[in-house]
Amino acid sequence: MKKTCAMLVSATLMPTVAFAQETTKSALNTASSAVPLELCSAEPIAFSSQSLMPKGHVKVEANRTEIVENKVALFSGNVDITSDSATISASQAQVNGNGKDLIAKGDVTYQDAQLKVESDSVSLRSEEERLEMKNTRYQLTGFVGQGAAQDILLDTDTGIVLKDVSFTTCPDGEEDWLLRASEISLEKGTVWGQAKHTRFYIADVPVFYLPYFAFPVSNERQTGLLFPELTSSSRTGVDYTQPFYWNIAPNYDMTISPRVMTRRGVQLNTEFRYLTDNSQGKAYVEYLPSDSDISGNPDRYFYRLEHQGVIAEDWLLNVDFNGLSDNNYLLDLGSDYYSRADTHLYRSIGLSYYSQNLSVNMQIKDFEVLGDTADSYRALPELKMRYTTSLGDYVEFDLESEIAHFDNNSSTAPTATRYHIAPTVSLPVRAAWGEFVAETTLFQTVYQQDNVEGTNLDESVDRTLGQARLYGALYFERETSFFSNDMSMTLEPKVQYLYTSYEDQTAIGFYDSTPLLTDVEGLFRGQEFTGLDRISDNNQITLGVTTRTLDKNNREQFVLSVGQIFYLEDNKVIAATKNQDRSALAAEVDWRLNDRWFLHTDVQVTTETDKVDLSSVGVEYRKDDSRFVQLNHRYVRDLSGETIDQIGLSASWPLSENWHWVGRTYRDLERDRSVETYTGIQYESCCWAIRLVAQRSLNNRYNEGGLQNTDDFDSGISLQFIFKGIGSSGARRNMLQDGMFGYRQPYSLN
Template sequence: MQIVLILLIALASLHASAQQADDQPEQCLAPPSRFDPALLMAKGEIKVNARRATIIQDESADFSGDVSIVSDSAQISAQRAQVAQAGKQLVAEGQVSYRDAQIQVSSESVRLDSEAQSLNMEQTEYRLTGFTGHGAAQRIVLSREQGLSLQDVSFTTCPINSTDWQIQASEISIEPGEIWGKARNTRFYIADVPVFYLPYFAFPVSPVRQTGFLFPQVSSSSATGIDYEQPFYWNIAPNYDATISPRVMTNRGIQLKTEFRYLTESHRGTINLEYLPDDRDSADRSNRYFYRFEHHGQLSDNWVLSADINGLSDDNYIVDLGSDFYNRADTHLYQTVAMSYYSNNLDVVMRVRDFEVIGEHADTYRTLPELQLDYVTSFANGLDFRVDSELAYFDNQIDGNPSALRIHFAPSLSLPYQRQWGEFLAEASLLSTYYHQRDIEGTPLADEVARNLGRIKLYGGLNFEREADWFGEASTMTLEPKLQYLFTSYEDQTDIGLYDTTRLLNDYTGLFRGQEFTGLDRISDNNQVTLGVTSRILDAASREQFVFSVGQIFYLSDNKVLAANKADDRSALAAELDWRLHSKWFMHADIQVSTRTDKVERSSLSLEYRRDDKRLVQLNHRYVRDLSGEQIDQLGISASWPIAKNWQWVGRWYKDLSQQRTIESYTGIQYESCCWALRFVAQRHLSNRYDATGLQRTDEFDSGIALQFIFKGMGSSSSKRAMLEDGMFGYRQPYVLN
C-alpha cells in the first residue's frame, strides 16, 4: 500500500508550489532516501525471508530473525512478523523498516490489514525518497475510509544531527479523494524557538499546481520606504493561472501587481498589470500604472503571430517602483504586433511597431505598418541570390514632425567559398530606396526621393596553425588574417529624413560590417580596405587560452555623405584581447585609438580573479571620449568572498572619474547553514529620475536595504550569485573564451 508524500504536507505550510532548490550540495542537506523498484516482486506476488518460521496452513504464519517481506509495492524488514487470517493481516515488530517509491519509515511496529485496506505505524521516523527531507511522527494511520492521519508530526531538510529549523503539527489529515489536506496546531521552529503558529490551515497534497500564498518579499529604500510584497498564486485551470501580489510601501501606499498566464495547443502569453493609486510620494498624488502583454502563437507550420506591448503612466515609474522587465537605463518600451512567415527560401514579417518613450526623445518614430520580405536561393554553380525588401510607413507622435513612406529593394548576388584553411566571398548588390515624405515644410527634405546605390564587397580570410610552446605547455598557435574591400556608390541624401537611423559605434567586429548606420535613411558611400588579424593560443584540449584581434579601415577616397564625413584617411585602430592568464585569472580588453591624434577614443577593461564559486574579485574600467557630448570614465570593482565559516560577503563599487563621485555602492552579507540562510543587502546608486521637461537628472541618489530569510530545500535558492548580480550594474563574466 502506497503512502502519500509527506513532503507536500510539510512544505505547503509556507509555500503553495514548493520545489527543491537544485543548486544546494546534497551532502549538506539531509540526504534523500533511495529506492530501486527492480527489487520489488511481480504484481500479486509476495516473498518472505526469515531465520525461523512457524506456519499453520490457511491460518497464520510467524516469522522471526531478520524478517524481510517484499511485495509488488513495498519492502518491510523487522525482527518479528506475524501473518494471520490467511494473509489478510500483518503485524511486524522490532526495528521495523518500511520502504516504497515515496518514503522510508523506521517504526516500532507496523499493522497492516489488507481486507480493510488500513496501515498503522507507531513511533515513526521517515525520510523522503528523492527529496532532501525527513521527520518523525508519533503515529501514522492510513485507511481506505478515513485516509491518512499523522499525529505529532515534524519535518525538516536539515541534517539529522543538526536541526536548525523544523515544522511541527499536532495532527495532519488527508481524506480519500481530496486534493487538500488539513493541519492543526502547526508551529515553525528555528532551533528550539517557536517563531510562527497556525491553529488550522488547508494545503495541497497533489503534485498539480495549487492555489496558495508564495514567499513574501521584504525590502526598504528611500524611494519606497519599507516595502512588503505578498504574492498569491491562483491555479485557475490546467492551462490558465494568475499571481496576485499586493505590495505595501510606507512612503507611497498600496500597489497591486498581477500576472495572468495562458497556454493553448498553439498559443502562449502573459498579461502583467501593476497599479498604484494616489501615490503619496508624488507631488500631485497621481495614479501610476504599468502594463505588459506578451504573446506567441503558431498559426500553422509556417505562420507565427507575436505581440510585445508595454506601457506606463510616467517617465519615473521604473525609477521609483522598479520593474521585473526593465531597468532604469532603458529609454524605450516596445509596442509591437507582428505576423511572420518562415520557409527555407522565403521569410516575411509584417509588423506594427511603436514605442513607449521614457524621457524626451522627439526623434523616435513608429512604423504603421512595416513589411519585410527576404528571399534567398542558390544556383548550381555555387552562386547565391538574395533579395531583401521592405515597405514601411514612419509616423511621429509629435505634431509637425515629418512622416514618410519608404520602399526598399536590395537584390544581391554572391559567390561564397569556405574551406578549413580559409574563406572567400564576392558580393554585388543594388540598393534601391524610394521615399514619399509629408509635413516637410520648413525643412530641407523633398516630397519624393529615389535613391539607387551599387555596392561591391570582396572578403577573404586565411587560417594558419603551428605548434607552439605557451608558458611551458604544448599548444597550437593560429594566425588568421582578414582582408575586405568595400565600394558603395554615392548619392546626396540630405533631402531624406532620419526615421530609424543612428550612428553605430565601431569595434573590431564592426570594422567588417560595411555600414556605419542603423536603418536605411543614411547609407554611406565607401571606397575602403579593411585589414584585420586574429591570433589564438589553443591548449591540448583545443581550449582558447589567448585571443587577440586588431584591425583598421583605410579610406581610399573621401566620404561624401555628410553624416559619415571623416577627417582622416583611416579609421581608429580597434583591438580586442581575451586572455586566460592563469586557471584563476581572466582578462578582457578592447580599445579604439585615433591614428590622427594618438588618443584613446573608447576602451574597456575587465580583470577577474576567480578562485572558486565563492571567491572572486573583478576590476572594471570603461572610457568613452565623446558620447552625445559627454565623457564616460568609470572605474568599478566587484567582489565575493567568505569572511568566516558560513558567512559570505559580496560588494560592488563604481566611481565616475570624470565627476569624481561614487555612482553605485552595494554590499551584501549572508549567513548560510546547511538548510537555511539569512541575507542582508544595502545599496546606494544614482536614481536617474526625469524632470518635468523629460531630461534625466544626474545628481539624485537612491538608497535602500533588504533582509531575506531563506529555507533551503523549500523552493528558494541561497546562491550568492544572486547577490552578486543584483544592483545597478550587476556582475558579468569578463571573458568570451571557449
C-alpha cells in the same frame, strides 16, 4: 510461502506506502533544490534502485523462518523484505491468515526513492487495505528534510492521517526552526490536505499559529498564497508583497500581488497568463491609487501585454505592448521588465511568415518615451521581405525589400514613406581551410517625405547605389607548447575589399538610422549606420587576423583579434566623413591565464594620434563559484557628445563556513563621483538564512519639465529571512544580480 509473501507485499503494502510518502512530502512543502552539504552536519540520505527486485517480485531474507500449519509465517533475525519499489527491514515479521495480515516489529525501517521511515512497528491488514506505523521518524531521500510522527495511518478509502507530526530541514538535534501539527490528513482522490493546530517554532519558541489550513498535495498547480517578499528602501519605505496564485483552468492562471509600501500606499499587481495549442501570452498590470509620497497624490500604473502565436501554417503573430503613467514610475516603483536607466518602452505588433526560401515580416513599431528624451520615429507600419535561392551549384541570390512609413509625435517633425529593394548575387566558397565570397548588391531606395517646409529635405528622393564586396579568410592550425603541452594554435587571417558608390543623401531625414559603435567584427560589416537613411560610400580594404590557443578538449585558452580599415578614397557622405586614411585600430583579447584568472579587453586606437576612442577591460579572479573578485573599466571618448569613463569593482567571498559577503562599487571617473555602491552579507545554514543588503545609487529622477536630475542619490537597506524547505533557498546569486549593474562575467571564452 515466499510466493504468498510476494503477492502480499507487492500488491498491497508497497503501493500504499508509496502513496503515503508522496503525499507526506508534498504536505510538508519541501524545497526542490539540494542544500549545500558543507553547511550541514548531516548529509541527505541516498537510495539505490539497483538492489530492487523486478516488477511483481519480492524477496524475503531472515536468519530464521518458521511456518505454522501453513497459515502463519514467522521471520526473525535481520529480516529484509525487498520489492520492486522499496525495502523493509525489521527484527522480526509475522504473516497471518495465509498472507492477509503482516506485522513487523523491532527497529523497523522502510525506504524507497523518496522517503525513509523508522518506526517501532508496522501493521498491515490487506483485506481492509490499512497500514499503521507507530512512533515514526522519517527522512527525505536526497534532501536534508526530516521529522517525526507519533502515528501514521493509511487507509485505501480515506487516505492518510499523520498525528503529532513535525518537519524541518535542519539536522536532527539542531532544529533551528520546526513545524508541528497535531494532525495532517490527506484524503485519497483529492489534491488538498488538511492541517490542524499548526505551530511554527524558531529555536523552540512558537512564533506563528494556525488552527487550520489546507495545502496542495500534488505537483499540479493549486490556488493559494505564495512566498511573500519583504524589503525596505528610501523610495518605498518598508515594502511588503504577498502574492496570491489563482489556478483558473489548466491553461489559464492569474497571480494577484498586493504590495504595501509605508511611504506610498497599497499597490495591486496582477498577472494573467494563458496557453493554448497555438499561442501563449500574458497581461500584466500594476496600479497604485493615490501615491502618498507625491504632491497631489496621483494615481500611478504600468501595464504590459505579450502574445506569441501561430495563426496559420508558417504565420506567426507577436505582440509586445507597454505603457506607464509617468516618467518616474520605473525609478520610484521598479519593474521586472525594465531597468531604471531605460528611456523608451517598446510597443510593437508583428505578423511574420517563414518558409524555406521566403520570409515576410510586417510590424507596427511605437515607443513610450520617458522624460525630455528626443522623440523617436514610429514605424506605422513596416513591411520587410527576404527571398533567397540558389542559381545553379555555385551562385546564390538574395533579395531584400522593405516598405515603411515613419511618423513622429511632434507636429513639426518631417514624416516619410520609404520603399527599398536590394538584390544581391554572390559566389560563396566555404571549406575547412577557409572561405571566399564575391558578391554585388544594388540598393534602390525611394522616399516620399512630408512636412519638410523650412528644412533641407526634399519631398521626393530617389537613391540608387551599387556595392561590390570581396571577402576571404584562411584557417591555419598547428600543435604548440607555447602555453602548455597538448595545445593547438590557429591563425585566421581575413581580408575584405568593399566598394559602395556615392550619392548625396542630405535631402533624406534620419528616421531609423544612427551611427554604430565598431568592434573588430564590425570592421567587416561595411556599414556605419543602423537603418537605411544613410548608406556610406566606401572604397576600402579591411584587414584582420584572429589567433586562438586551444587545449586538448578544444576549449579556448587565448583569443586575440586585430583589425583595421584602410580608406582608398575620402568618404563623401557628410555624417560619415573621415579626416584620416584609416580607421581606428581595433583589437580584442580573451585570455584564460589559468584556471582562476581571466582577462577580457577590447580597444580602439586612432593610429594617427595614438588616442584611445573606446576601450573596455575586465579582469577576474575566480577560485570557485562563491569566491571571485572582478575589476572592470569602460571608456568611450564620444558617445552622443559625452565621455564615458567608469570603473567598477565586484567581489563575492565567504567570510566563514556560514557567512558570505558580496560587494560592488562603480565610479564615474569623468565626473569624479560614485555611481553605485552595493553590499550584502548573508548568514546561511543548511536550513535557514538571513540576508542584509545596503545600496546607494544615482536616482536620475525627471522634473516636471522632463529633464533628469543626475545629482540625487537613492539609498536603501533590505533585510530578508529565508527558511529553506518552506520557500526559496538562500543564494548569494540573488545578491550578485541585484542593483543597477548586477554581475556579468567579463569574458567570452567557451
